[in-house]
Structure formats: C-alpha cells, structure tokens
Amino acid sequence: MNNYKNFEVRDWIDDPGFRKWVYKGEQNSFWLSILENTPSQAENIEQARDILRMVRGELDDVSEEELASRKSKLLDYISQEAQTRSWWRGRWFQAAAVLLLTLGFAGYYWKHTSTTPYNAVLSLSGNVAITEVVNTDEKVKLVTLPDGSSVILKKEARISYPDVFSADKREVVMLGEAFFEVQKNPDKPFYIHSGEMVTKVTGTSFSIKANAAEKQVQLVVKTGVVEISVKNSGKESKTNHLTLNPNQLVTLNRESNALEKRNVAEPVLINLPIESQYFTFKKTPVKDVFRTLELAYGVHINFDKQITSECNITARLGDEPIREKLEMICDVLNARFEMKNNAISVYSDGCEK
DSSP states (O other): OOOGGGOOHHHHHHOHHHHHHHHHOTTHHHHHHHHHHOGGGHHHHHHHHHHHHHHTOOGGGSOHHHHHHHHHHHHHHHHHHHHHOOOOHHHHHHHHHHHHHHHTTGGGGSSSOOOHHHHHHHHHHTTSOEEEEEOOSSSOEEEEOTTSOEEEEOTTOEEEEESSOOSSOEEEEEEEEEEEEOOOOTTSOEEEEETTEEEEESSOEEEEEEOTTSSEEEEEEEESOEEEEEEETTEEEEEEEEEEOTTEEEEEETTTTEEEEEEOSSOOSSOOGGGSOOOEEEEEEHHHHHHHHHHHHTOEEEOOTTTTTTOEEEEEOOSOOHHHHHHHHHHHHTEEEEEETTEEEEEEOOOOO
C-alpha cells in the first residue's frame, strides 16, 4: 500500500486509482477512508482533485510517458509561480486551468488535438485574470461575459474568458454544450475556441456541441451569420472555412478535420428552450414575460407581482443577450433591475391601467 501520508499534489495526480475515483467514483469508500485517516493530506488531495476536475480527462488513455511529461511541466510551472507570486488560491487554480488546457490534457479526449486555441486565450490575457466557469449542476447555468454577451451552459460545460477583453477582439474557450447570444459589435469580433473549431461572429445567436469525448463538434445558427474555421497543428487551414446562415448546421469531424454544412428545419442542437424561443409578446402580462425569460435562461427573476399586476408588454425581442432584453423591458415598465449570478431583481413603481 502507498504511503499516502508523504504524498505531494503531483503524486495524487499520478495515482491511477485516485484518478479513477475522481473521474468515475470507483472505490469511493476506500478513498473516503484515506481522506479521513490522513487529515494532513486534505489540502493536497483537494488541490489534486481540483486540477483533475478542471480537465475532466480520461487520462488513462494517455501513454504513461506522455502523462509523466505533461504532469511534470504543469506542476513545475505551478511550483515556480507559487515561489514568485503571492496569488490567492482561486487565481492559482485559474492559471493552472489555462496551463492544463495549453499543455493539452483536455485534447486527449480525441485523436488529433490542437492546443493552439487555448494558447490564444492565454496569450491575449497578458496580465489580465482568466475566469473559468464550470456548470456542475443538472440545471443550466447563465454566464454573462464582460461585454454583456449571454452564454447558457448545460451540465458539465465550461467556459474560460479574460476578465477584460482586448481592444480589437473578444476571445473565449469553451467545452461541452452551450448556447450563445453575442453582443453586437462589428468592430470587435467575437471568437469561440472549442477544440479544433474556431467560431467568429460579430453579434448573433447559436448553439455549440463540443463534448470532449465525442469525435465531432457541431454548431447550429439561430440568428445572424457565423464564420467557422478549423485549426490543425496550430495553423488555420484556408480550405477548412465555412460561412453559416440561420438554420444551418455544421459538423466538424475531429479525425479528418473536415467540415460538413447542411440546412435544418429548426436551429435545435442541445435541446434548450431558448433555441426555438423568439420572445414575441403582445399585451402579455409582465409576470408571463418574466416566466418566459426564467425558463429560457435558467434564472430566477424577483419582482413585486402586486405592483406590476397591471403591467403588460408588447414587444418582439431578438437575439439580444438577456441584459439587453431586460433593459428594453424595464424601459417600458419604467423600472430598473440588478443581476447577481443566476438571480435577477426587478424594481418597478407599477403601471397605469
């Protein structure tokens, strides 16, 4: 039996049984007893679990030589940073998450991997902090990006982005299944890096399905125009480039890097209500308007039902992010709103009959 009392973070990450427990829950009682009987290792165990969860990788599929090399590079980097910077724990793990992706741990979900997309986010950020959001719940999770764009993450989906976008472009990294409503800004394109696929938009709505364990990435456009390109070995292929219009779906084969485009009857890819919801209201009671937004975005809206009982909304909202939709609604209601995490509070003085 291993002498777990002397383990360091790198030892926990390197232990195959520990990884199977973190990823698959195997031998749960055994590892819980280890955690209980070695309290001095609690911090190391938690750090190792956090690092492994960041990538959700099937590291058993990686050769032991490659795993050892990548693990060594990662942990040596973290060790150096810990000595030279007094980062608080959350910032330390943000850096670790970006580096993990850059080193390509996540890329081993498929055969041919490009780690350049993750380098893009890392390089653009400079000294700007990187935020990573992971949805660990069954319910969807709304993320509002620094430019106001909305992202709805399904379970186990994740997105990484700089706290401040650069002056000439907006770039994010995502894995999993998500729906985007990108804030319109033709002068500042928005790029989504999802594995080998790069999506470029200036303001539109679409769904992406980029599950790490699958051999393909898919995207379907709800509104606007989307440009798709493929990166291979760190270089963008001039031939692997497509432009998509509404109700068009593209599939990227990760093994061949081939793109296939086709028309679809509805822009539904990941089975979210918002994919087929167009927010058309005609003298609709405000309580019903807010309920529609709650179901579409997975949020809770607090408002005074009695004060707003006479309030109706007539509007046709499009692919604006939720913040912009709320601004339009509150202008009609002569109200204001506050957003905090997945909760929204609306303050109104009521409406005349």
